[in-house]
Amino acid sequence: xxxxxxxxxxxxxxxxxxxxxxxxxxxxxxxxxxxxxxxxxxxxxxxxxxxxxxxxxxxxxxxxxxxxxxxxxxxxxxxxxxxxxxxxxxxxxxxxxxxxxxxxxxxxxxxx
Amino acid sequence: xxxxxxxxxxxxxxxxxxxxxxxxxxxxxxxxxxxxxxxxxxxxxxxxxxxxxxxxxxxxxxxxxxxxxxxxxxxxxxxxxxxxxxxxxxxxxxxxxxxxxxxxxxxxxxxxxx
Numbered sequence: 001x002x003x004x005x006x007x008x009x010x011x012x013x014x015x016x017x018x019x020x021x022x023x024x025x026x027x028x029x030x031x032x033x034x035x036x037x038x039x040x041x042x043x044x045x046x047x048x049x050x051x052x053x054x055x056x057x058x059x060x061x062x063x064x065x066x067x068x069x070x071x072x073x074x075x076x077x078x079x080x081x082x083x084x085x086x087x088x089x090x091x092x093x094x095x096x097x098x099x100x101x102x103x104x105x106x107x108x109x110x111x112x
Numbered sequence: 113x114x115x116x117x118x119x120x121x122x123x124x125x126x127x128x129x130x131x132x133x134x135x136x137x138x139x140x141x142x143x144x145x146x147x148x149x150x151x152x153x154x155x156x157x158x159x160x161x162x163x164x165x166x167x168x169x170x171x172x173x174x175x176x177x178x179x180x181x182x183x184x185x186x187x188x189x190x191x192x193x194x195x196x197x198x199x200x201x202x203x204x205x206x207x208x209x210x211x212x213x214x215x216x217x218x219x220x221x222x223x224x225x226x
Contacts, residue, residue, distance in 0.1 A: 004155070031212075042118075042201050042216030043156065056213065091155050100146075101214065103155030 004104035012110045018080035025094030035091040118217025131189040135202035142204040
C-alpha cells in the first residue's frame, strides 16, 4: 500500500513570496490533515478535511494560509505572503478509521 | 496552552537499557493516547496507542503505562537498540469531539549508544 505522498520535499523562498505544497493521501482515506512542525516541537494541526469539506481550520492563519481539497482526494496548502516564522516542516496525514493517522514525509520550508 | 507536556526533552541510554518517556495531560476528555516515532527527514509513524480503559499495553519491546487518576502516561522501551534512536512524541485526542484531532507533546530525542 502506497503511503502519503508530499511534494516538494524542500523549498527555500524569500519572505513575502508565496509557496504551495501538495499532498496525495492514502487511497480511500477520507480524512486529511495538514500539520506545521517547527524545529524542536511537536506537530501542530493547521486544518482537517473530511472528504472535501473542512472539519476544523481554527488554527490556520487565514490571513496568509489557505488550503483546499478538491474532489476529496489531493490537497494543497498555500502560504501567501510567507513570513520568517513560517519556516517549518509541513506534514500531511490521512486516516481511514479515526485516530490512526498516517503521515507523509513532509515538506521542509525555509523562509529567508 | 500546552495540553500535553512531555519529558525529558532528550534522553541518552546505553544499548540494552530501558528508555522511559513521560507525558502528562490536562484535558480529561482525552480518550486516545498514541505514541509516534519520527526519524530525521521522515514523518511521524504510529508506534503504539492506548485507551484509558486499560492501564498497560505491550507490543514487543514497547510498553505504554497509563495512570488515569494522575493524568499521566509513559512509554517504556525495553532492551533499547541503536536503531531506536529517534524522536518520540506522545499525543492525545478526544474522540467525543468528533474530529479526533491529535494534540502532540514537544517530543523526546532518544539516543541509544552502543
